[in-house]
Amino acid sequence: MKKSQKKSQASWGGRFSEGPSDLMLRFSESVSFDKLLARFDIEGSTAHAKMLAEVGILTKAECRQIVAGLAKILKRIEAGEFEWSESLEDVHMNIEQALTKEVPAAAKLHTARSRNDQVATDMRLFFKFACSQIIEKLEKLLAVLVDLADANKDVFIPGYTHLQRAQPVSVAHHVLAWVEMFARDLERFKFVREGANASPLGSGAIAGTTLPIDRTVTAQLLSFTDEESGDPVVTGNSMDAVADRDVFLEFAFACATLGVHFSRVSEDVIIWNTSEFAFVSLPDAFTTGSSLMPQKKNPDAFELMRGKSARLIANLNSLFVLVKGLPLTYNRDLQEDKPPVFDSFSQSAICADVLAACAAKMKFNREKCAAAVADPLLLATDLADYFVMRGVPFRQAHHMVGELVALSEKTKTPIDKLSDADVFAVCPKADKTWRGVFDLKRAFAMRENIGMPGPRQIAAQIAAWRELL
Ligand code: ARG
Numbered sequence: 001m002k003k004s005q006k007k008s009q010a011s012w013g014g015r016f017s018e019g020p021s022d023l024m025l026r027f028s029e030s031v032s033f034d035k036l037l038a039r040f041d042i043e044g045s046t047a048h049a050k051m052l053a054e055v056g057i058l059t060k061a062e063c064r065q066i067v068a069g070l071a072k073i074l075k076r077i078e079a080g081e082f083e084w085s086e087s088l089e090d091v092h093m094n095i096e097q098a099l100t101k102e103v104p105a106a107a108k109l110h111t112a113r114s115r116n117d118q119v120a121t122d123m124r125l126f127f128k129f130a131c132s133q134i135i136e137k138l139e140k141l142l143a144v145l146v147d148l149a150d151a152n153k154d155v156f157i158p159g160y161t162h163l164q165r166a167q168p169v170s171v172a173h174h175v176l177a178w179v180e181m182f183a184r185d186l187e188r189f190k191f192v193r194e195g196a197n198a199s200p201l202g203s204g205a206i207a208g209t210t211l212p213i214d215r216t217v218t219a220q221l222l223s224f225t226d227e228e229s230g231d232p233v234v235t236g237n238s239m240d241a242v243a244d245r246d247v248f249l250e251f252a253f254a255c256a257t258l259g260v261h262f263s264r265v266s267e268d269v270i271i272w273n274t275s276e277f278a279f280v281s282l283p284d285a286f287t288t289g290s291s292l293m294p295q296k297k298n299p300d301a302f303e304l305m306r307g308k309s310a311r312l313i314a315n316l317n318s319l320f321v322l323v324k325g326l327p328l329t330y331n332r333d334l335q336e337d338k339p340p341v342f343d344s345f346s347q348s349a350i351c352a353d354v355l356a357a358c359a360a361k362m363k364f365n366r367e368k369c370a371a372a373v374a375d376p377l378l379l380a381t382d383l384a385d386y387f388v389m390r391g392v393p394f395r396q397a398h399h400m401v402g403e404l405v406a407l408s409e410k411t412k413t414p415i416d417k418l419s420d421a422d423v424f425a426v427c428p429k430a431d432k433t434w435r436g437v438f439d440l441k442r443a444f445a446m447r448e449n450i451g452m453p454g455p456r457q458i459a460a461q462i463a464a465w466r467e468l469l
Contacts, residue, residue, distance in 0.1 A: 028335075085097075117238075141352050153172045157174065
């Protein structure tokens with residue numbers, strides 16, 4: 001390309017005698033990634049044109065031509081027929097130049113607007129869309145998990161602390177714990193969506209404009225409106241509006257937290273899927289074999305989810321580092337704010353889909369679960385509670401059961417098979433009913449307080465989630 005051509009192309013070319021070098025063009029372009037904003041950019045420009053017409057800066061005819069031209073460009077983009085040019089830097093310039101070629105009046109479109117408030121607007125529209133997408137996916141995931149819990153209400157497994165057998169739970173109780181985690185994520189994305197819901201358009205480059213625009217018109221057209229009153233919502237300070245990246249951080253945080261949840265759930269499943277545990281079997285469609293070891297069926301989907309959480313956490317960190325030292329207001333560094341959030345969006349979305357697909361096909365191995373949960377030591381705490389009900393202070397009861405556990409280990413006798421005499425010697429307040437503690441049915445039936453794994457609780461929780469979803 002000749003330098004003179006470059007000069008004429010740059011939107012800001014007036015004061016320059018020479019266009020940017022090819023190296024600079026390649027270095028500074030963002031269109032390779034921000035073209036993802038095309039539909040939001042066109043939505044924003046359409047609203048802006050309508051507002052300019054309403055306040056008399058554009059004629060009705062000019063506005064009509066611009067709006068129609070923008071719609072045509074969107075169609076071309078969606079059909080993959082639009083030619084993106086690196087030398088036009090970003091999505092905004094690409095679209096504006098293409099429009100101006102078709103519609104001369106488009107030379108007026110950038111009136112009372114800067115790419116600074118334009119990109120802030122595009123991104124807020126993107127975040128509202130992205131949050132809604134993830135919320136929808138999380139709703140589907142939650143429904144699958146509630147089904148999984150429901151199908152495994154009567155499968156009992158050891159619950160673990162320190163990855164040591166702790167107390168018995170049902171698979172349903174464990175899966176409902178995941179449901180709680182993802183339900184919190186869902187609420188978090190609603191909060192982020194709310195934070196994105198204010199129009200920065202009209203803030204200009206930094207200090208607004210001298211032209212008689214009406215910010216509430218564009219806000220209304222772009223649905224930056226109060227959920228209850230329907231009133232337009234606009235940002236309150238033009239400097240903050242173009243410098244602020246809080247919504248980026250909040251979105252990346254919501255994705256990182258979601259990623260950590262994907263990762264922890266994955267770790268549970270990976271452990272359950274080992275030959276040593278063998279509580280669960282995973283669908284072939286989401287596992288892979290080894291190129292060397294014919295017997296292998298690896299839980300790759302879950303390992304990848306665990307791995308992707310690193311990316312989601314790193315994206316949040318990138319954004320924090322990016323903005324922390326920037327003076328107000330816009331600095332070109334901020335162009336780097338997009339790849340991390342786009343990546344967080346696509347990875348969170350696909351993880352939600354993958355987990356939902358896997359969970360829908362996950363099968364619990366009843367025999368292996370039953371064998372593991374038959375360990376009577378899982379009910380050692382219940383024995384202490386039994387002593388407490390007979391008037392023994394808990395600290396002493398705990399100590400007594402500890403002695404019985406030691407005796408059981410020493411004599412290689414399961415704790416529930418110790419003799420009455422052994423137990424009465426340690427706890428004189430016990431009677432012959434002590435052995436009844438080692439009955440899983442009893443253990444669960446006695447845990448019917450809110451949030452506990454008793455069967456009536458679990459049924460009520462499942463019903464409540466179904467109602468909510
Ligand atoms: N591509 C730019 C970005 O993403 C758009 C805003 C450019 N503004 C500017 N003053 N150069 O940040």
